[in-house]
Amino acid sequence: MNEMQFLTWVRGPGLDIALSLFVLGVLWRLIEIYSLGRKKDLSAPRHKPGASGWHTIARRSVPPEGMFKTSPVSYVGGYVFHIGLAIIIFLFIPHIKLIESLVGVSWPGLPSQVVDLVTVVTLAAMIVLLADRIMKPTKRYLSGFQDWFTWTLTFLPVLTGWLAVQHLLLPYTTMLALHILTAELLLVFIPFTKLFHAFTVFGSRWFNGAVNGHKGVPV
Amino acid sequence: MTMNKNAKLLENLEWQGVSRRTFLKYCATLASLMALPPSAGRAMAEALAQAKRPSVIWLPFQECTGCTESITRSHSPSIEGMIFDMISLDYQETLMAAAGHQAEEALHKAMQDNMGKYVLIIDGSVATGLDGAYSCIAGRTNLEALREAAQGAAAIIALGSCAAYGGIPKAKPNPTGAVAVSDIIKDKPIVNIPGCPPIPVVITGVLAHYLTFGSLPELDKLGRPKAFYGETIHDRCYRRPFYDQGKFAKSFDDEGARKGWCLFELGCKGPVTYNACASVKWNGGASWPVEAGHGCLGCSEPDFWDAGGFYKALSMPADPLKMTAGAALAGAVAGVAITVANRAKKGAAKAAHETTTLADLEK
Numbered sequence: 001m002n003e004m005q006f007l008t009w010v011r012g013p014g015l016d017i018a019l020s021l022f023v024l025g026v027l028w029r030l031i032e033i034y035s036l037g038r039k040k041d042l043s044a045p046r047h048k049p050g051a052s053g054w055h056t057i058a059r060r061s062v063p064p065e066g067m068f069k070t071s072p073v074s075y076v077g078g079y080v081f082h083i084g085l086a087i088i089i090f091l092f093i094p095h096i097k098l099i100e101s102l103v104g105v106s107w108p109g110l111p112s113q114v115v116d117l118v119t120v121v122t123l124a125a126m127i128v129l130l131a132d133r134i135m136k137p138t139k140r141y142l143s144g145f146q147d148w149f150t151w152t153l154t155f156l157p158v159l160t161g162w163l164a165v166q167h168l169l170l171p172y173t174t175m176l177a178l179h180i181l182t183a184e185l186l187l188v189f190i191p192f193t194k195l196f197h198a199f200t201v202f203g204s205r206w207f208n209g210a211v212n213g214h215k216g217v218p219v
Numbered sequence: 220m221t222m223n224k225n226a227k228l229l230e231n232l233e234w235q236g237v238s239r240r241t242f243l244k245y246c247a248t249l250a251s252l253m254a255l256p257p258s259a260g261r262a263m264a265e266a267l268a269q270a271k272r273p274s275v276i277w278l279p280f281q282e283c284t285g286c287t288e289s290i291t292r293s294h295s296p297s298i299e300g301m302i303f304d305m306i307s308l309d310y311q312e313t314l315m316a317a318a319g320h321q322a323e324e325a326l327h328k329a330m331q332d333n334m335g336k337y338v339l340i341i342d343g344s345v346a347t348g349l350d351g352a353y354s355c356i357a358g359r360t361n362l363e364a365l366r367e368a369a370q371g372a373a374a375i376i377a378l379g380s381c382a383a384y385g386g387i388p389k390a391k392p393n394p395t396g397a398v399a400v401s402d403i404i405k406d407k408p409i410v411n412i413p414g415c416p417p418i419p420v421v422i423t424g425v426l427a428h429y430l431t432f433g434s435l436p437e438l439d440k441l442g443r444p445k446a447f448y449g450e451t452i453h454d455r456c457y458r459r460p461f462y463d464q465g466k467f468a469k470s471f472d473d474e475g476a477r478k479g480w481c482l483f484e485l486g487c488k489g490p491v492t493y494n495a496c497a498s499v500k501w502n503g504g505a506s507w508p509v510e511a512g513h514g515c516l517g518c519s520e521p522d523f524w525d526a527g528g529f530y531k532a533l534s535m536p537a538d539p540l541k542m543t544a545g546a547a548l549a550g551a552v553a554g555v556a557i558t559v560a561n562r563a564k565k566g567a568a569k570a571a572h573e574t575t576t577l578a579d580l581e582k
Contacts, residue, residue, distance in 0.1 A: 002441070004520045007491065011527055011537035020546030027547055031554025036561060093465050094534035097484055101535040112463045172451060173491040173520075176533075 007177040010184065018184030019102075025191025026199060033200065045214045052213025053206035060205050074139075077129040084122030088115055088158065112165070119162045126155050150195050156182040228430075229268035242268070246427070252499065253424055253436060253446035266431035273430065274333035275340060276326065277311040278368055280361040281354045281388040281397055282343025286379040287313045289416035306426060309337070312356075323357050330371050338429065339372035341365065341400050344381040344388040348396030365403055374435055375400060375409045376425060380518055383411035383442070390524040401442060410435050411442035415518035418499055421447045441521070443493065452489035452515045455497035458482065476512060486530040487514025494519040 001009070063075050089095055093109035100106035109115075130151055133139045160182050164175035190196060212218065232242055246267060247260035255263075279287070291314065308314065309329030310322070317325050329337065343361070346353035351360030369375060377400040380386040388397035401409050412421050425444055428436040436444040453459065461467070461481040468475035468482055481487070489497075492515050500507045508515060514530075517523040527537025 002521050004491065004517075004522055004526060008522070008526045008537050011533075011535075013538065015536050016538065016540045016542050019540060020542040023543055024546040024550035024553070027550030028553040028557070031551065032557045032561075035554070035558035093467070094483070094532065097532045098534045098536075101532075102540075109465050111465045167454075176491065 003171065003173045003177060007173055007180070010177050010180040014181065014184055018187045022187040022190060025188075026196075029191050029196060030199060034203070041211075041214055043214070046216030047213040047218045050210060050213075052218040053208075053210035055218065056209025056212070057202050057205045059209075071136075073128060073132045077125045077132065080125040081122050081129065084118050084125065085154070085158070087118045088122060088161070091115065116162070116165060119158060119165075123155070123158055123162065126151070126158070130155075146194050150189070150193050153182075153186045153189050153193075153195065157186055227268060228270045228272065231272070249420075249424055249427055252420065252495075253428065253444070254449070255446075259431075263427055263431040267427060270430045272307040273426075274329055274337040275306045275308050275426075276329050276337050276368060276372075277308060277340040277342070278361075278364060279312055280341060280343030280345055280365070280382070281395065282379065282381050283387075284313055286342040286416045287311070290419045290422060306338075309333075319357075326368075330368060334371040336373050337371065338374055338376060338426070339368050340376045340378050341382045342378040344385045344395075344397035345400065345403055346388070346395040347398055347403075348394065353395035362403065365400065369404045369407055372407055374429065375404060375407050376422070377401065377409055377411045377413075377442075378422065379417055380413040380415045380521075380523065383413035384521040386415065387524055389522070408435050409442055410438060410444060413441075413443060413448075413519040413521075414494060415516075415523070417519070418447070418495055418501065420499055421495065439493070443519075447495040447499075448493040448519065450493065452492045452494055452497050452509070453487075455495075456489055456509055457497070458509060471512065479512075482509060482512075482514035484532050485514050486528065486532055488517030488520070488523070488526070488529075488533060489515040490533055492517040492520055492523075 068075055087110070090099075090107075091110045092112070092115045096106050096109050133143055133147070133151075157179060160175055160179035163169055164172055164179050167175075169175065170178070186195075190198060209218075229239065229242060233239070243260075243264050246264035247257075250257070250260035250263050253259075310326040312322065315322060315325065343354075345351070345361050345365055347362060351362035354361045356364060377383045381388055381397070382400050385393075385397045385399045385402075388395055389399075399411075401411070410425055412425060414421075421444065424447065425436060428434075428444075436446055439445050439448055441448075453462070456462075458479060458481045461479070462483055466475060466478075466480040467484040468478075468480045469484060470476065471485065483490075487509065489509065496507045496515070497509070500510070516529050517526060520526070527535075531537070
């Protein structure tokens with residue numbers, strides 16, 4: 001298989017397989033999680049539970065008092081790389097083109113130099129977060145295989161995409177194919193690892209907020 | 220008027236009205252095109268001026284004659300075309316006057332007279348299906364002809380994407396079992412000059428390099444001269460700034476197309492295509508596909524015909540998604556099945572639940 005055939009494979013059958021596993025996993029897990037349900041709480045709610053749910057969604061996007069000073073790297077790094085990822089994935093024009101061809105919606109993108117800068121910042125933030133995870137005994141202790149694995153899965157597509165655009169290490173065609181392949185790996189693993197928080201984060205926050213509100217502890 | 224077959228190259232050029240100065244300029248241009256040091260231009264001029272016309276045997280296999288058209292027409296009567304005249308093209312079916320047995324004789328005579336010294340140019344892919352019977356000339360398969368002609372060749376030039384990679388005859392489902400020259404011949408130096416068709420100056424550049432240095436130019440992994448195939452169309456494209464700014468033509472007749480914006484969204488394969496079109500251009504530097512308003516097809520890359528369609532952006536799926544709808548259904552079914560199982564478990568637990576009374580606790 002030469003590099004062009006490799007690229008055509010990842011753009012064709014590879015993409016088909018990856019997207020299929022992704023869609024399969026996402027639907028399966030969403031239905032499974034949201035159909036679990038809870039026993040009906042018969043006590044009278046002490047607060048408007050729904051409102052507390054919405055409040056918690058917003059509230060947990062802000063560091064609790066004192067926490068920012070305790071672990072600034074986690075907060076700043078976390079924000080930078082999440083926003084960076086969103087910009088790279090949703091505002092780089094070739095990516096928009098892909099989304100458009102898959103679901104039919106498109107929107108304006110950013111100039112590639114801007115995305116390039118965001119990518120460098122994102123990569124740096126992810127490396128700093130990894131270093132922090134390794135250096136801080138508590139974080140290291142709390143980290144399991146999935147944490148290292150999902151970091152790698154997320155890091156590789158960003159890195160290979162940047163290397164491809166910059167023409168570093170390997171010829172563009174090969175690097176582009178590797179970029180698409182690593183993005184496909186990421187897609188496959190999203191539903192089955194903690195990366196699924198991309199789909200569940202706000203739902204679970206809402207649920208926690210609602211339950212706490214019901215019990216009289218709006219947070 | 221006939222030119223002297225044994226005359227040196229420069230003598231023949233002078234005879235055709237090409238001045239020494241023009242010739243030197245040409246050599247300097249060629250040297251710089253091939254990214255050789257400035258001194259190489261002079262060396263090239265000296266070597267070429269002294270060179271006897273090398274014997275070139277050109278065999279066409281499964282091809283469309285586009286490569287020949289490219290060379291004979293687009294640059295004529297440029298100096299490249301004349302240099303090309305200056306080789307001793309001893310066998311070329313399209314261009315030679317001879318036909319039938321005469322032509323075959325010419326071929327065999329050229330091979331015998333220049334055994335071990337001739338340059339063999341192949342255009343077209345080699346059919347291997349049915350023992351090569353899909354493509355025969357003078358009752359012999361291309362496969363046989365290639366093996367025989369390759370034996371006495373000093374070097375082989377696989378001209379065009381078909382000879383270099385199999386090209387369009389090799390496109391799925393490849394009914395003739397077409398392969399590249401390099402798939403058959405393993406023991407001779409082979410230069411691939413892919414393109415559909417390739418740029419004429421690349422061919423003369425390779426020949427000039429061979430005549431000057433007695434060796435083939437530096438090649439990349441795919442056997443292409445690095446000097447011409449070292450960079451992508453995209454990196455050398457004059458429309459590149461529009462790509463970087465995010466300005467794209469969305470159709471061939473919209474505002475963006477009229478303003479000459481980037482053709483990436485219309486399927487341009489420039490980013491993954493290594494060729495010199497963007498810098499050397501075509502038809503004596505007049506224009507080239509992207510300048511004419513059409514995206515690059517990627518014709519100098521292997522299997523460009525099967526690379527997912529000419530009008531699909533590189534970041535779009537190469538094939539229609541076949542399994543995704545089924546996968547969505549399977550995912551939904553799996554989710555519902557697990558839901559049913561979970562509910563059943565919950566129901567069973569509820570049914571098995573025994574109420575504890577005060578009396579039970581006092582037992």
